Amino acid sequence: MIRLAFRRLLMTPPVIFSIVTLVFFMTQLIPGDQARIAAGRDATIEQVEAMRIKLGLDSPLYIQFGQYLDRLLHGDLGTSVFTYRPVLTDLADVLPSSIELVCLAMIINLAISLPAAMLTAAYRGRRIDRTVRIFVLFGGTVPVFWLGLTLQNLFGARLQMLPIAGQHKSGEIVPRRTGATTVDSLLSGDFSIFLDSLTYVILPALTLSCAFIAVLTRTLRSSMIGVLDSDFVMVARAKGASNLRVLVRHALPNAAIPTLTIVGMQVGWMLGSTILVESIFGRQGIGSYAMTAVLQKDIFAVIAAVLILGIAFTLLNLIVDLLVPIIDPRLRRSHG
């Protein structure tokens, strides 16, 4: 186990270096002049050139890259040419909100996918299987943009059950500790603000989770069908195990191993998919930050956002790789 963890950790720096290198050079392909953006729309040619020198954009690209790597090694992600603040400060502001959204989206994802997969596997080919499949595939294929606006209109504007947009009530002050409103309200001991902020994240999380529910439900269903048809399940039944026990204790853990890998990757994908959801629901987050950065050719901000997502993805996969042998003793033995 320890050897496996060590091997995986050793692989992480080269992966991150590759991400940084690739993104740095790819961002150079984004059209637009960074110096002009930083100087302002009506800046004179002299002002733009002065800004180019100030930002070091007059140096050859390989020197710019070297300088960037040097700063990165010292923990400096650069300064945004759009917000004029250190990128690290910007990310500290927006990232917790995305993590909050992704966490709830993943809870919804699991809360729906697990029972749905078990039901459809158990009732395969029956009406309930077909009905769930239609709902799940609808959720998976419907455009996020349309779904978000529809949920907003239905639950927010018409039924007035949930807030339409934002992260908490207008003017409500939540003392900032982590940057995630729900967590901060809990830490400040105000349960009413916690409940209130929780209502603000439900619709965005539901919108974000829909596409992922389809993938997880279908994957887990297929795995479970395979397990339910296996000999050891027959033996368990012959021994008098109840149906629920068969599903939960025997079928689910065996089917969950390939599914766990997908869940790990889904968290990373979700973080990268927050752009539209954050835009529709007026939430701050890494998705909307990255989108603005790309549109404004804010290179350091783009690299930092991709870097954060890359690190999150890598670490999540590492955690999954470590979890799988714990769940499956066969793999534990093979890894030594």
Added chain:
Amino acid sequence: MHTRNLLLKSKHIRALAILSSCVVALSLISISTSANAATKQLVIADSEPPQTFDPVRANNSTVDLVVQPLYDVLVDFDAKNKLGGRLATSWKVSPDGLEISMSLRSGVEFHDGKTLTSADVKYSLDRIKKLNVGVAASLATYASTKIVDDTKLIINLTQPTATFVSALSRAYILNSRLVGANEGTDSGQAWLGNRAAGSGPYTLTSYTTNQEATFAKNTNYWRNFTNQADKVIIRYIPQGATQRDLLKSGEIDLAMKISTADLNGFKADSKFVVQDADTIVQLYIHMNTMKGPLKDPKVRQAISLAYDYASHVKNIMGGNGAIAQGPLPKAIACHVYIPDGVQNLSRAKTLLRQANVKNLKLTMIYLSVIEEHARGGLLLQSALKSIGVDLQLVTVTYPEYVSQISKPSTTPDMGMISAFPAYPDADAVLRIVYDSKNLSGGNNFAYSNPAVDTLVRNAAAISDSSKRCSLYRDAQRLIVKDYASLFLSNPKFITVRNTTVTGDYYRAAHHNTLDFFSMMLK
């Protein structure tokens, strides 16, 4: 099969299904939000958050919106585009145009209680010059400030600039002691990123990045409050449809981005008011006069005649604007009357024949993310098709647009773009868009006419307003004669509000922003 039959009988599974449904349903049940219950609170929805709260970037409207209530300026334009004193009680330009003597209002206090003096004005203007970004573009001829006493000062310029006083309407005055103590290595840019150091009618209570900014009334403000809000909240809601729903549900009081399609619904609803105002914004399609088929004025004239200007205003803008009359927006002084553009396809075809042009293929870059631009592009494409011209529309972002037009060699045939003058003066449009000195700048689209250059440069240096106007009028006529651009539209600035909000809160000189001090609550 046996397994399935066993499972079918299971009550546990049914219970599981019900349980999971309950989890989802419970997650949807919540406390309904209540609209702003606090007294005298005004909630506004804007679509784009500010990059920073540093006033040096107030050339950008998102920044201008949030710094306006926090700071004062020396001079400003009113709702009728008339320039008047704010902190400045009087000013006088020297005969050579190189000095501006100014007297300041006494007794003005910053939010921290310190008195605003000439030293703060000097600090603020020097900082703009030093940083050389944002509003510095309009104040490029600023040299220095000489402090005479606490309320008197002299601003020195490097060359006579008739528009300098107008440009001061975006030079917000900072608390020099407060910013000076937090300057760091970047002249306080990072520190001012989410803080305020001003003397304006409102203070900044809080800012949640990309989400909302909260302002509270500055009770020590030098102007008297009447029915203004005690607390103003700006919420950043990118989607127009979301703003519409928030307004209808009572969560916001005023929306700054409602799509044209939704406006009629609000107009018909007595609970809401659709308020519009004339702007100094203008939408153009510029043509490349330097190379390619559009070098021929006859071809440019044909393109101009092909466009359906009336349809643009009626169908694309929903009537919320007017056809532009010439290169200068109508609301700006010195505008010379140019008849509305009228579509004339047969004349356009004749001109193309005279120019001996066949199978013409053109490319236009445009910001299709903006609804008016997207539909305008299609309208032009369709019109040109009917005169035998094939127009390829190329979607670009604004940085990409600027990048392409920064060199004549990379400038395409045509480009659709709006001009947002920083202040209502002919110089802010004609010099920036049509002076060939700005060929590599952000606005000029490969247009160069030495006569126009001379006129706009001379006009910028004279202080006599009638002489200036005469030069600007001549320049406009020349630009029109050159068929350098299609002058499409002057949009109205539209906000939708509930009936509790009143006031004439739009200033063309600060387009896309609201003057909180002029917003009253019933």
